[in-house]
Amino acid sequence: MKNGEKLEGTVLREEGDNYVVEVKVTTRIRDEKLVPRAEVLKIERVPEFEKAYAIIADLCPAPELLSVQGYEERINKLREFIEAFPKSPRSPVVEEMIKRLEEEMALIKGGAVKLGEEIISAEDYEANAYGYDALIAEKKIRHSVTRRDFLGALRGFDSYETSLGTPEGYAGLSSLMVQVLKTYRASIEESLAGLESRLAARASGLARMSPNDRAKSQRAIDDELLQAAERFLKEKSGHMKWITPHAYYKESLEEAQRQATAEVARLDQREPEPGVLLAELYRKAWEKLEAGTDEDKKLVLEDAEAKKLPEYYLAKLRGRAGLPQE
Numbered sequence: 001m002k003n004g005e006k007l008e009g010t011v012l013r014e015e016g017d018n019y020v021v022e023v024k025v026t027t028r029i030r031d032e033k034l035v036p037r038a039e040v041l042k043i044e045r046v047p048e049f050e051k052a053y054a055i056i057a058d059l060c061p062a063p064e065l066l067s068v069q070g071y072e073e074r075i076n077k078l079r080e081f082i083e084a085f086p087k088s089p090r091s092p093v094v095e096e097m098i099k100r101l102e103e104e105m106a107l108i109k110g111g112a113v114k115l116g117e118e119i120i121s122a123e124d125y126e127a128n129a130y131g132y133d134a135l136i137a138e139k140k141i142r143h144s145v146t147r148r149d150f151l152g153a154l155r156g157f158d159s160y161e162t163s164l165g166t167p168e169g170y171a172g173l174s175s176l177m178v179q180v181l182k183t184y185r186a187s188i189e190e191s192l193a194g195l196e197s198r199l200a201a202r203a204s205g206l207a208r209m210s211p212n213d214r215a216k217s218q219r220a221i222d223d224e225l226l227q228a229a230e231r232f233l234k235e236k237s238g239h240m241k242w243i244t245p246h247a248y249y250k251e252s253l254e255e256a257q258r259q260a261t262a263e264v265a266r267l268d269q270r271e272p273e274p275g276v277l278l279a280e281l282y283r284k285a286w287e288k289l290e291a292g293t294d295e296d297k298k299l300v301l302e303d304a305e306a307k308k309l310p311e312y313y314l315a316k317l318r319g320r321a322g323l324p325q326e
Helices: 048-059 068-084 091-109 122-127 129-146 150-164 171-192 195-205 210-238 250-269 278-288 294-306 311-323
Strands: 010-015 018-024 030-036 113-115 118-120
Touching: 048 068, 048 091, 068 091, 091 113, 113 129, 118 250, 122 129, 122 278, 129 150, 129 171, 129 278, 129 311, 150 171, 171 195, 171 250, 195 210, 210 250, 278 294, 278 311
Parallel strands: none
Antiparallel strands: 010 018, 018 030, 113 118
């Protein structure tokens, strides 16, 4: 601008003596602003390759726990940039990003895991599988809670208990889940309390439509409820611990409420178990099984089983021991 200010945005069109510019208010909110031509000193246009680079700039480094598929998707997007702008000043940077992601992906394919900024080698992971799995599972659950995906967190915690038992961080995570359950149950109860009014409001909206639009909307509503009912019955018959509630399907809301109430009671009443540090137990057993006689290895396995190491990790130790089948 002639007054020395700089305005960043997208020139949408010209209206009389003004430019209509779309400006970013926040990361999600945009607004249109009229800018008098007479106040503009010059317009500097951002090259297309810069716009494209801004979209892919944060694809590297990769986040922790990214899957091989996630790496492939990021690499493909970066390659698309190279194909579109092979001579751009940003291309060498993007090539380096691709190289780094490909190197990490090769390690992940080989069994490595990325935690934070660190790549845990396949060998290190196998030697500490229980501890790393417990840490990864807890991270995922807490991430779901942060995103307020309470159903995802509850399902993750169920899997955590089933596969890991009571890892070292169980007490803290259990306390968090009680808080999550109470918040989740309150939202379900609120949805149940407002169900009749939502149904009435929807019926009122349908009544104001033309006959043709009303028929189309009613078919869509019926189809949605049918799908909700089918999913509910499938999850119930499959004894799914956490069914998917639907805002307009009363049975699913009531079942979700019942499940949350029962789980709060279970966790509140659960007595802390004597602390056997299973991560340490697994790690030491893994080390001991590298050498020693068959009898020594049997004793290590028997000790791990007696201390209730979950079966999945017992199987890993049996494989490490390499004992002949009896």
